[in-house]
Amino acid sequence: MKVPLLKRRTPPFRIDPNELDRIDIREREAAARSLYRRLRGAARLAAIAVWVPTSVGFEACLLLVPGTAKIRWTRVIWGVICKLLSLKLNVIGRRAGTVGGARARARGDRPVIYVSNHSTWLDVPVLGTILPSVFVAKGDIEHWPIMGLVSKIGRTIFVSRQRNTTGRERDEMISRLAEGDNLVLFPEGTSSDGSRVLPFMSAFFAIAKPPRLRNADAQEVGITFPPGMVPLIQPVSVVYDQLDGLPIGRARRPVFAWYGDMELGPHLWQLVKWRSMRASVLLHPPLDPDDFPSRKALAQATWRAVTSGAAELRQNVQPVAPEWELKPASPAADIRGSDKASLDRTRPSFA
Numbered sequence: 351m352k353v354p355l356l357k358r359r360t361p362p363f364r365i366d367p368n369e370l371d372r373i374d375i376r377e378r379e380a381a382a383r384s385l386y387r388r389l390r391g392a393a394r395l396a397a398i399a400v401w402v403p404t405s406v407g408f409e410a411c412l413l414l415v416p417g418t419a420k421i422r423w424t425r426v427i428w429g430v431i432c433k434l435l436s437l438k439l440n441v442i443g444r445r446a447g448t449v450g451g452a453r454a455r456a457r458g459d460r461p462v463i464y465v466s467n468h469s470t471w472l473d474v475p476v477l478g479t480i481l482p483s484v485f486v487a488k489g490d491i492e493h494w495p496i497m498g499l500v501s502k503i504g505r506t507i508f509v510s511r512q513r514n515t516t517g518r519e520r521d522e523m524i525s526r527l528a529e530g531d532n533l534v535l536f537p538e539g540t541s542s543d544g545s546r547v548l549p550f551m552s553a554f555f556a557i558a559k560p561p562r563l564r565n566a567d568a569q570e571v572g573i574t575f576p577p578g579m580v581p582l583i584q585p586v587s588v589v590y591d592q593l594d595g596l597p598i599g600r601a602r603r604p605v606f607a608w609y610g611d612m613e614l615g616p617h618l619w620q621l622v623k624w625r626s627m628r629a630s631v632l633l634h635p636p637l638d639p640d641d642f643p644s645r646k647a648l649a650q651a652t653w654r655a656v657t658s659g660a661a662e663l664r665q666n667v668q669p670v671a672p673e674w675e676l677k678p679a680s681p682a683a684d685i686r687g688s689d690k691a692s693l694d695r696t697r698p699s700f701a
Contacts, residue, residue, distance in 0.1 A: 391623035397434050402500065405430070410503050418451040418530070421482050424504060428478030436626040437472065438592075441480055443633030443671045446584045449482040451530040460579055461527040462636065463558055465652050466586040467660055468536035469544035470608040472621075473588055476629045481586075483532040486523065486554075507533070523557050527581055533557075537649065544590065544607040545600055545664075547657045552649040558583055559645035582676075585634040585652045587659030592628035597666040632659040635674035 405427045412420040432439060447462030448454050455461070464481050466473065474485060485501075489510035492498050501508075507526065509519045523533060537554035538547065558581045590606040591597060598605070606627070608617050621627070634655045642648040662669050 387623040390625070391619060394434055394436075394622040395618075398431060401430055401434065402427075406500050406503050413503070413505075416452075418449050418482075420505070421449055421451065421531070424484075425479055425482060427504075428475040431475045432479055435472075435475075435622065436624075437476070438626065438628040439476060439479060440591075440628055440630040441633070442630065442669055445481060445633055446582055446636040446676070447482075447532055450532050453530075455528065455530050455579075458578065461530075461581040462532045462584055463527075463581045464532065464534045464584050464586050465537055465550075465554075465656065466534065466588055467547045467656050468538050468541045469588075470541060470590070470606050471614065471617075472590070472606060472608075472629065473536070476588060476631065477534055477586065480631055481532065481534060483534045484526065485534045486536075505531075520557065527557070533581075537652075541609040542607070543609055544603045547653065547660055550649045550653040550656075552646045555583070555639075555645040555649050555652075557581065558639040559642065559648050580639055582636040583639060583648065583652055584636040585655035585659070587632040587634070587656050587663060588629060589660050589663035590627065590629050591663060591666055592626075594625045594627075603664075630663045632663060632669055633672075634659060635672050636676065638677070 405423075409420060409423050409427065412423055448459050450459070450461070462483075464477065464483060466477060477483075478485070484505045484507060486507045486509055487501060489508045491501055491506070492508040494501075505526075507519070507522055527533065535554050537550040539551050539554075540548070542548050590603070593602055593605060605620070605624075608614070637648065637651060637655075639645075639648055642651065659669065
């Protein structure tokens, strides 16, 4: 006969003391790890708080010194920040262009505009370490209390979407390219969640591929380049693919992503507590704007290269470093006599 459920006899619940000991040990270990992580994060923030004002103050002095010293020192600043964050860099491929400077432009080295995807503020120290360049950032950063001052000393170019400032910002970028700087652009216009690359805005490519205007109009707005000195476009794919030495997938990718309404302080605090991180940077073959019929075509080709490279890196596969060679800069290199002298006179102004 079946015994009713309420009348069944069940043995009393017994607590295993060994299991309690094991639970206690695990909780103690988790607490110790949490405390160590907090101490590690605090130590890193303290080191960054000392390094940034010291190094940026020295860079402010270098702004008065001609040559490429300020360009090289900027890379040292970002490189040390990556070290302090235990952020390892895995660079695949080779960089187009040289360190830059006025002498480089005088000997005919073409400027380079590096175009990258953008998912986090970490992209700045990563690319700043690898690429001798200045960043083009949104105008809001210029008014931030601390970052605005640091960005100004770092010679960042601030851009806005207001039509009445477009000409001034364009002229400043052209002037920087003429004086020897290379630029880093994030043509998505904002940061993403790291799982995809947003469409590129073709307006960002107007410096390398100006709109078609009549000769008089083009000279008036100052958007022409000497023959052979149109900036190259090098697509760059950046993916954060390791955390504490282990490959990461879609679930952990938001650890790095900083987008939308996320606050910088909490995001930074979570990052500095990790033991180590790694960013993989794929440098694609450069594109010559003269090979494309329009800036939209140039933007689309750049987007395809960056997107395919980022997708490959997100699969935790080490891509093969692309091989490429630049074609001769321009037939103008063989110009003789008065034509060559005329070119030399126009080269410094890029107009």
